Amino acid sequence: MTIPDSPLPDYETLLRASGVRITRPRRTILKILGEHGDHPDALEIFRRASAIDPSISLSTVYRTMRLLEEKGAIHRHAFGGGPSRFEQADSGHHDHLIDMDTGAVVEFRSEAIEALQDEIARELGYEIVFHRLELYARQRREG
Amino acid sequence: MTIPDSPLPDYETLLRASGVRITRPRRTILKILGEHGDHPDALEIFRRASAIDPSISLSTVYRTMRLLEEKGAIHRHAFGGGPSRFEQADSGHHDHLIDMDTGAVVEFRSEAIEALQDEIARELGYEIVFHRLELYARQRREG
DNA sequence: GTCATTGCAAATCGTTTGCAGGGAC
DNA sequence: GTCCCTGCAAACGATTTGCAATGAC
Numbered sequence: 653m654t655i656p657d658s659p660l661p662d663y664e665t666l667l668r669a670s671g672v673r674i675t676r677p678r679r680t681i682l683k684i685l686g687e688h689g690d691h692p693d694a695l696e697i698f699r700r701a702s703a704i705d706p707s708i709s710l711s712t713v714y715r716t717m718r719l720l721e722e723k724g725a726i727h728r729h730a731f732g733g734g735p736s737r738f739e740q741a742d743s744g745h746h747d748h749l750i751d752m753d754t755g756a757v758v759e760f761r762s763e764a765i766e767a768l769q770d771e772i773a774r775e776l777g778y779e780i781v782f783h784r785l786e787l788y789a790r791q792r793r794e795g
Numbered sequence: 796m797t798i799p800d801s802p803l804p805d806y807e808t809l810l811r812a813s814g815v816r817i818t819r820p821r822r823t824i825l826k827i828l829g830e831h832g833d834h835p836d837a838l839e840i841f842r843r844a845s846a847i848d849p850s851i852s853l854s855t856v857y858r859t860m861r862l863l864e865e866k867g868a869i870h871r872h873a874f875g876g877g878p879s880r881f882e883q884a885d886s887g888h889h890d891h892l893i894d895m896d897t898g899a900v901v902e903f904r905s906e907a908i909e910a911l912q913d914e915i916a917r918e919l920g921y922e923i924v925f926h927r928l929e930l931y932a933r934q935r936r937e938g
Numbered sequence: 939g940t941c942a943t944t945g946c947a948a949a950t951c952g953t954t955t956g957c958a959g960g961g962a963c
Numbered sequence: 964g965t966c967c968c969t970g971c972a973a974a975c976g977a978t979t980t981g982c983a984a985t986g987a988c
Binding site: 673674675676693694695710711714715720734735736 | 941955963
């Protein structure tokens with residue numbers, strides 16, 4: 653009995669199935685998105701991609717991020733009004749706590765908050781399509 | 796016994812007290828921010844200001860918004876990654892539901908959600924400085 | 939009178955796009 | 964072979980900035 657190497661969705665196959673050509677730059681970017689647990693912006697992805705394939709261009713990174721977003725493979729964030737930062741969509745829905753001192757991003761999920769949001773929207777006569785919850789916070793000083 | 800004309804904070808006096816000169820453009824912008832219950836962006840504020848004082852410049856609008864934000868007189872939002880939209884800070888904290896079809900913004904506040912957020916942050920070892928909760932929603936079709 | 943503030947134009951930042959060549963299928 | 968994708972450079976929208984003139988105090 654063999655244990656599958658990776659439980660992650662195979663985006664390459666998924667994308668190909670939806671008519672997207674898997675090119676070298678796209679494969680490189682997908683690899684980068686799969687490897688890191690952080691939330692890089694386009695420039696950072698470009699830097700990491702350049703290390704693997706120096707011929708890649710920043711426009712292709714932007715184009716690919718847009719494509720992947722449309723295909724639902726990634727999510728786009730704009731923490732603190734800064735440049736867009738991306739993360740693979742496969743990890744299920746969660747919200748973000750942003751460490752204001754380090755810029756680190758902590759993911760969390762609260763069923764209670766999710767439920768309350770739905771309730772609030774319903775009371776206002778709306779149905780939530782998606783939401784964005786960001787906690788900007790500082791590490792607690794024990795003392 | 797007289798009822799005060801306006802319960803709103805007098806930003807002009809407040810700003811003056813913190814060393815800010817009250818110029819014509821600034822007075823105009825403050826007036827606009829006080830009048831409307833919506834969330835205009837810089838260009839819209841510029842348009843409204845131009846109607847009052849045609850000599851005002853867009854740069855001054857941007858500079859003033861930055862100043863007012865630093866002084867805590869306004870809050871800045873970036874709904875859906877679009878241009879910054881502003882609102883006077885005096886109305887107390889609330890969150891936003893954005894109507895995805897009309898762009899309308901509905902304000903709401905949930906003590907329960909606020910409390911849960913604090914709890915989550917505390918469990919993660921953080922203390923919230925501020926947060927951002929945006930519900931992107933569509934009006935419920937009854938049927 | 940002093941110095942912050944302004945309008946203007948040019949610069950900047952993140953991002954998108956037109957184009958001609960190149961590569962996936 | 965077809966047509967999508969690419970890199971490049973130029974265009975873009977939102978916002979910021981350098982500068983000399985102006986206006987608040």
